[in-house]
Amino acid sequence: MMDFGLVGFSGKMGKVINETFAERDYRMVLKVDGSTRSVDGIPKVIIDFSRPEALPQTIDLCVRYSSPLVIGTTGLDEDEFKKLKELSKVVPIVQSYNFSIGITLMIKMLEEFSSKLSDWDVEIVETHHVHKKDSPSGTAIMLRNAIKNDVKIHSIRIGGIPGDHAVIFANDGEVFEISHRAISRRAFSLGVLRASEWIIDKKPDFYKFSDVIYG
Amino acid sequence: MMDFGLVGFSGKMGKVINETFAERDYRMVLKVDGSTRSVDGIPKVIIDFSRPEALPQTIDLCVRYSSPLVIGTTGLDEDEFKKLKELSKVVPIVQSYNFSIGITLMIKMLEEFSSKLSDWDVEIVETHHVHKKDSPSGTAIMLRNAIKNDVKIHSIRIGGIPGDHAVIFANDGEVFEISHRAISRRAFSLGVLRASEWIIDKKPDFYKFSDVIYG
Amino acid sequence: MMDFGLVGFSGKMGKVINETFAERDYRMVLKVDGSTRSVDGIPKVIIDFSRPEALPQTIDLCVRYSSPLVIGTTGLDEDEFKKLKELSKVVPIVQSYNFSIGITLMIKMLEEFSSKLSDWDVEIVETHHVHKKDSPSGTAIMLRNAIKNDVKIHSIRIGGIPGDHAVIFANDGEVFEISHRAISRRAFSLGVLRASEWIIDKKPDFYKFSDVIYG
Amino acid sequence: MMDFGLVGFSGKMGKVINETFAERDYRMVLKVDGSTRSVDGIPKVIIDFSRPEALPQTIDLCVRYSSPLVIGTTGLDEDEFKKLKELSKVVPIVQSYNFSIGITLMIKMLEEFSSKLSDWDVEIVETHHVHKKDSPSGTAIMLRNAIKNDVKIHSIRIGGIPGDHAVIFANDGEVFEISHRAISRRAFSLGVLRASEWIIDKKPDFYKFSDVIYG
Numbered sequence: 001m002m003d004f005g006l007v008g009f010s011g012k013m014g015k016v017i018n019e020t021f022a023e024r025d026y027r028m029v030l031k032v033d034g035s036t037r038s039v040d041g042i043p044k045v046i047i048d049f050s051r052p053e054a055l056p057q058t059i060d061l062c063v064r065y066s067s068p069l070v071i072g073t074t075g076l077d078e079d080e081f082k083k084l085k086e087l088s089k090v091v092p093i094v095q096s097y098n099f100s101i102g103i104t105l106m107i108k109m110l111e112e113f114s115s116k117l118s119d120w121d122v123e124i125v126e127t128h129h130v131h132k133k134d135s136p137s138g139t140a141i142m143l144r145n146a147i148k149n150d151v152k153i154h155s156i157r158i159g160g161i162p163g164d165h166a167v168i169f170a171n172d173g174e175v176f177e178i179s180h181r182a183i184s185r186r187a188f189s190l191g192v193l194r195a196s197e198w199i200i201d202k203k204p205d206f207y208k209f210s211d212v213i214y215g
Numbered sequence: 216m217m218d219f220g221l222v223g224f225s226g227k228m229g230k231v232i233n234e235t236f237a238e239r240d241y242r243m244v245l246k247v248d249g250s251t252r253s254v255d256g257i258p259k260v261i262i263d264f265s266r267p268e269a270l271p272q273t274i275d276l277c278v279r280y281s282s283p284l285v286i287g288t289t290g291l292d293e294d295e296f297k298k299l300k301e302l303s304k305v306v307p308i309v310q311s312y313n314f315s316i317g318i319t320l321m322i323k324m325l326e327e328f329s330s331k332l333s334d335w336d337v338e339i340v341e342t343h344h345v346h347k348k349d350s351p352s353g354t355a356i357m358l359r360n361a362i363k364n365d366v367k368i369h370s371i372r373i374g375g376i377p378g379d380h381a382v383i384f385a386n387d388g389e390v391f392e393i394s395h396r397a398i399s400r401r402a403f404s405l406g407v408l409r410a411s412e413w414i415i416d417k418k419p420d421f422y423k424f425s426d427v428i429y430g
Numbered sequence: 431m432m433d434f435g436l437v438g439f440s441g442k443m444g445k446v447i448n449e450t451f452a453e454r455d456y457r458m459v460l461k462v463d464g465s466t467r468s469v470d471g472i473p474k475v476i477i478d479f480s481r482p483e484a485l486p487q488t489i490d491l492c493v494r495y496s497s498p499l500v501i502g503t504t505g506l507d508e509d510e511f512k513k514l515k516e517l518s519k520v521v522p523i524v525q526s527y528n529f530s531i532g533i534t535l536m537i538k539m540l541e542e543f544s545s546k547l548s549d550w551d552v553e554i555v556e557t558h559h560v561h562k563k564d565s566p567s568g569t570a571i572m573l574r575n576a577i578k579n580d581v582k583i584h585s586i587r588i589g590g591i592p593g594d595h596a597v598i599f600a601n602d603g604e605v606f607e608i609s610h611r612a613i614s615r616r617a618f619s620l621g622v623l624r625a626s627e628w629i630i631d632k633k634p635d636f637y638k639f640s641d642v643i644y645g
Numbered sequence: 646m647m648d649f650g651l652v653g654f655s656g657k658m659g660k661v662i663n664e665t666f667a668e669r670d671y672r673m674v675l676k677v678d679g680s681t682r683s684v685d686g687i688p689k690v691i692i693d694f695s696r697p698e699a700l701p702q703t704i705d706l707c708v709r710y711s712s713p714l715v716i717g718t719t720g721l722d723e724d725e726f727k728k729l730k731e732l733s734k735v736v737p738i739v740q741s742y743n744f745s746i747g748i749t750l751m752i753k754m755l756e757e758f759s760s761k762l763s764d765w766d767v768e769i770v771e772t773h774h775v776h777k778k779d780s781p782s783g784t785a786i787m788l789r790n791a792i793k794n795d796v797k798i799h800s801i802r803i804g805g806i807p808g809d810h811a812v813i814f815a816n817d818g819e820v821f822e823i824s825h826r827a828i829s830r831r832a833f834s835l836g837v838l839r840a841s842e843w844i845i846d847k848k849p850d851f852y853k854f855s856d857v858i859y860g
Contacts, residue, residue, distance in 0.1 A: 159385025
């Protein structure tokens with residue numbers, strides 16, 4: 001049983017997070033969206049998947065309830081990161097732009113092992129829905145950085161695919177591939193769940209999502 | 216039991232063709248390579264996987280033995296095609312630049328069915344070894360032509376991959392994919408075998424490999 | 431602009447259908463669920479994704495509005511099919527247990543082309559979420575029937591995968607694969623949309639979903 | 646430039662190893678097969694891909710030339726391993742039943758990381774040619790052992806596929822897959838090459854192939 005607060009509860013990710021937590025009988029005792037706020041208990045953790053403008057209020061709530069923070073809001077600027085660092089002296093924070101457990105694992109594996117295949121060829125293929133604006137995807141760029149190499153990225157844009165990523169290595173005799181596929185937004189809400197359950201007994205600090213998985 | 220002749224018997228494809236035919240106890244009774252020639256019986260079919268320069272000799276042999284011809288020699292010019300057309304009045308000929316059964320099927324399926332997915336997105340991914348010079352592959356271009364569309368082709372060049380091709384269709388709710396992978400040169404020698412067994416009782420004409428599969 | 435009626439509007443498929451139709455500015459002028467019914471115009475087509483018990487009411491509505499019917503309700507018995515056949519003398523009906531365009535195409539392709547690969551090996555792999563009760567999936571069985579063969583089916587049950595199906599053919603030299611992946615329930619709502627747009631100007635008859643695609 | 650000896654030079658693996666080494670201008674100065682033996686210099690490394698019966702002769706040659714040994718001969722019994730261990734006090738030895746770099750990496754990754762996905766589902770799919778006698782493959786069993794779990798293995802047997810292996814993890818929102826495909830016997834000869842280049846300056850000991858990759 002874990003009571004939680006959710007900033008951005010009516011957004012697309014907010015809804016999925018609430019759904020995922022409700023399945024565990026976790027109770028949303030604090031919900032915030034823009035100027036809407038309702039409180040029904042003390043949250044053990046606050047989750048923020050909203051907009052940078054909401055940050056001051058979120059920080060205020062974390063301080064008031066001594067509540068750890070899990071934040072996935074995108075587009076934070078330097079000043080906002082500074083405020084989060086400040087807050088992390090008082091409560092533990094997990095901040096990430098990507099709460100996918102699989103992608104986090106994939107990056108770690110590549111960082112650790114791709115040097116073993118330095119004499120192999122490698123290319124990346126990523127597939128997303130046609131409405132995606134950026135190309136290559138931010139995730140594909142993170143994967144390339146993990147390989148520390150000038151890797152070619154192929155970006156396929158078709159239909160409604162939530163997000164596939166494949167890193168394909170090959171030498172003359174074999175092919176080795178690591179791939180990931182997001183089924184739905186639950187790819188991320190399950191990561192938020194793991195981060196929330198992990199952080200409640202941590203000491204104040206600024207954590208990344210990979211700390212949750214490997215910490 | 217089928218006696219056959221093989222022009223270009225010591226080339227890479229020649230060796231694989233001989234191996235594939237030998238497994239069926241088919242006997243190579245005529246073998247030619249450059250100026251080397253040895254005869255040990257009357258061929259029921261002659262196979263030519265050599266070079267355009269060898270064509271006059273091949274034609275001469277087909278006429279002498281009244282033998283059907285299966286020819287996969289690449290780089291034939293207009294004049295050489297004319298000579299083959301002439302020959303096809305006397306003996307049946309199967310001519311193709313690609314004897315893969317799967318690729319032939321894939322092209323046929325796309326020609327027949329891709330119009331049903333005209334409101335879906337579609338892209339092609341082809342993967343070959345790093346030594347391949349052309350990009351996109353000739354096969355990928357044939358696949359695109361079969362879709363009759365301005366389809367994007369992604370060309371991956373890694374390791375020693377003999378040749379993979381995938382045509383991926385998607386709409387907002389589903390993905391539909393047709394894909395092909397060459398395991399080895401046997402992809403082609405088994406097609407040559409099928410063409411050879413098919414042609415021995417056909418009447419003189421100029422056939423394509425798709426006639427062998429769908430004829 | 432197409433006004434439609436929806437029986438089972440509050441069910442999981444009902445919601446997705448309404449969402450998909452609303453994106454085209456199609457208006458739900460009749461909605462029914464159990465004893466709930468609200469009418470706001472004359473439907474040009476009625477869609478029923480509910481339960482067999484609702485059938486008499488649906489038939490009544492189709493007759494009253496002279497409305498074509500698209501029905502995906504599962505578990506219909508012989509008697510219910512008889513009633514639908516009766517209704518199809520008055521209004522056109524599309525009935526199917528699977529409105530996926532891709533799966534319908536896949537089955538058609540296999541029926542038409544798998545005989546060309548009769549000397550190849552073939553196996554089927556289907557992957558679904560762990561909560562799926564039947565194994566192999568009904569779709570995998572339809573695919574096997576389309577091949578007319580004693581094909582081995584491998585059923586993988588992992589995570590939340592909505593439904594993947596692959597038919598893999600191989601001979602000694604090549605691999606040929608046709609595969610399908612459902613991204614979400616929109617796989618089916620887009621098929622229902624196509625059926626609805628197709629049926630509005632058809633003459634009374636009992637149609638299958640493949641008639642919509644190939645008719 | 647590296648002179649090498651090859652026991653079993655005329656076997657299937659022997660031929661591929663010689664081909665792979667010859668491409669680097671490495672010279673086969675000692676070749677052995679059954680009672681055939683020819684010597685043309687001092688080998689810097691001896692490779693044995695033959696039969697257990699050849700082991701005494703191989704050991705004798707390693708001692709005579711103070712040559713490191715790379716051995717992939719299968720079916721060694723306890724006594725033969727004992728002799729190899731004895732030899733490894735004098736010269737360095739790499740012994741393995743699988744010289745695939747990719748499979749070795751895959752096993753290491755699974756040993757290290759699969760615990761991070763302990764609450765995910767996981768299944769293994771392996772695909773091999775129809776002539777393969779064992780099912781599941783020895784490699785699939787090694788992969789399962791690396792996960793330390795009761796993982797279901799699906800064995801597909803079609804056509805001439807040299808060997809594909811996939812480990813598929815999924816939770817409710819995402820799929821994570823590690824896969825490997827052998828293109829040809831070069832999958833192994835390139836591993837033998839790496840082992841041979843690695844071992845020539847090592848001190849006497851009994852090494853596994855994973856020591857070559859991670860040592």
